[in-house]
Amino acid sequence: MSARSWKFGLSITVAALWCLAAQAQEVAEYKVVNGGIPTPLTGERGSPQRGKAVAVNSHQGNCIICHHIPIHEVPSGAFGNLGPSLAGVAARLTEPELRLRIVDFKALHPETIMPAYHRVTDLRQVHSTYRGKPILSAREVEDLVAFLLTLKEPAK
Amino acid sequence: VTVPTDRSMPKRRGAKHAGWNAAALIGVLLGLPPGASPVRSQPDDLSAYISGDRRSGYTFLTPETRALQNDEFGNPGMLWVEHGSELWNASVGPEGRSCATCHEQAKLSMRGVAARYPAYDEGSRRVINLEQRINLCRAERQGLEPFAYESRELLGITAFVANQSRGMPVAVSTGGAAAASFGRGRDLFYTRIGQLDLGCSNCHEDHVGSRLRGEPISQGQINGFPVYRQLWQTLGSAHRMFAWCNEAVRAEPFALGSQDYVDLELFAKSRANGLPIETPGVRR
Numbered sequence: 001m002s003a004r005s006w007k008f009g010l011s012i013t014v015a016a017l018w019c020l021a022a023q024a025q026e027v028a029e030y031k032v033v034n035g036g037i038p039t040p041l042t043g044e045r046g047s048p049q050r051g052k053a054v055a056v057n058s059h060q061g062n063c064i065i066c067h068h069i070p071i072h073e074v075p076s077g078a079f080g081n082l083g084p085s086l087a088g089v090a091a092r093l094t095e096p097e098l099r100l101r102i103v104d105f106k107a108l109h110p111e112t113i114m115p116a117y118h119r120v121t122d123l124r125q126v127h128s129t130y131r132g133k134p135i136l137s138a139r140e141v142e143d144l145v146a147f148l149l150t151l152k153e154p155a156k
Numbered sequence: 157v158t159v160p161t162d163r164s165m166p167k168r169r170g171a172k173h174a175g176w177n178a179a180a181l182i183g184v185l186l187g188l189p190p191g192a193s194p195v196r197s198q199p200d201d202l203s204a205y206i207s208g209d210r211r212s213g214y215t216f217l218t219p220e221t222r223a224l225q226n227d228e229f230g231n232p233g234m235l236w237v238e239h240g241s242e243l244w245n246a247s248v249g250p251e252g253r254s255c256a257t258c259h260e261q262a263k264l265s266m267r268g269v270a271a272r273y274p275a276y277d278e279g280s281r282r283v284i285n286l287e288q289r290i291n292l293c294r295a296e297r298q299g300l301e302p303f304a305y306e307s308r309e310l311l312g313i314t315a316f317v318a319n320q321s322r323g324m325p326v327a328v329s330t331g332g333a334a335a336a337s338f339g340r341g342r343d344l345f346y347t348r349i350g351q352l353d354l355g356c357s358n359c360h361e362d363h364v365g366s367r368l369r370g371e372p373i374s375q376g377q378i379n380g381f382p383v384y385r386q387l388w389q390t391l392g393s394a395h396r397m398f399a400w401c402n403e404a405v406r407a408e409p410f411a412l413g414s415q416d417y418v419d420l421e422l423f424a425k426s427r428a429n430g431l432p433i434e435t436p437g438v439r440r
Binding site: 064065066077079080081082106113116124126127130133 | 406
């Protein structure tokens with residue numbers, strides 16, 4: 001094997017390992033305790049302000065496609081009603097419970113229509129654009145949890 | 157001056173234009189608001205679009221969109237039907253045969269055909285859909301290359317043929333030689349796929365009538381296809397709709413015209429057995 005092809009082979013291997021490492025980082029490790037995930041996926045709490053954007057943006061959480069959420073900037077006709085209203089959700093669920101419901105609600109209810117927003121296993125025929133990637137990053141999950149925790153008032 | 161148009165959209169014929177304008181003029185004379193025609197102001201009876209617990213996508217539309225479908229001159233899908241009518245009568249290929257050479261008057265010979273497709277084809281030894289039946293005829297009887305899937309030509313001739321069955325109840329066979337295809341299609345309908353991990357049934361069976369953002373979820377009936385979809389600004393096949401939905405759940409779509417989609421089309425069409433053929437339907 002020539003020095004040149006040896007070097008080429010090595011660089012391919014390094015690139016492959018780097019890709020694997022990058023993919024592994026896409027999904028945070030977490031522990032489920034009593035129907036919740038007690039520790040933030042990123043090790044720190046998120047931003048409610050960014051979390052509101054995650055809830056609304058169709059390329060992020062897109063929560064409003066199925067849920068009503070008290071967000072004044074969004075016209076009332078723009079919410080879906082497949083899932084329950086999230087008004088007052090912080091009074092009904094704890095922070096760890098909210099986190100697990102976003103990360104992988106199917107761990108609690110396997111038949112639910114709600115996607116697992118931070119899981120890449122047990123999926124099939126995923127579009128090449130999204131293969132190996134969770135719907136929401138660990139940081140986006142934490143931002144969303146932080147936002148949902150502000151929704152303490154029940155629906156009027 | 158160049159006018160940007162969808163390349164797949166056939167040109168409007170002058171006569172139809174005049175017809176539409178005449179309808180609008182009558183509307184003005186009757187004191188109807190601009191854009192309304194006498195046809196559109198008629199009350200809408202939905203009972204023809206419901207069979208037992210089966211409801212055409214038509215019943216989930218706004219009254220305005222339903223009126224557009226009903227209006228022979230305003231329905232944009234009729235442009236493709238017209239184009240298909242021209243193709244039906246065009247003598248082509250080495251022997252100069254048109255569809256009409258063998259099938260004569262489509263309104264007689266093609267009536268009811270679309271209601272039975274997809275169907276098992278002995279020669280192909282598999283279930284084929286209407287588009288593929290037309291392309292087989294084109295290859296075997298006219299000696300020509302098949303039309304590309306989703307081309308203006310294939311959409312046009314398919315819409316024209318299906319339009320001859322308008323109002324007739326869908327009646328596809330799911331047993332016998334079609335049973336294997338039907339079973340595969342049913343599996344596809346109930347299999348969750350994509351990053352969002354959703355099967356057709358999760359929305360179109362379990363959550364019919366609920367709203368996604370502002371839009372109601374239909375039963376996913378395909379009795380109106382090919383349909384003019386307002387989002388696309390063009391006519392589209394059932395396979396294009398399947399691919400669109402697959403991509404919406406972030407799944408890798410199958411190829412248009414693939415056996416996977418033909419199988420799914422057979423299962424989906426069987427769910428519409430009893431509902432009327434509406435081609436060209438108009439959908440959001």
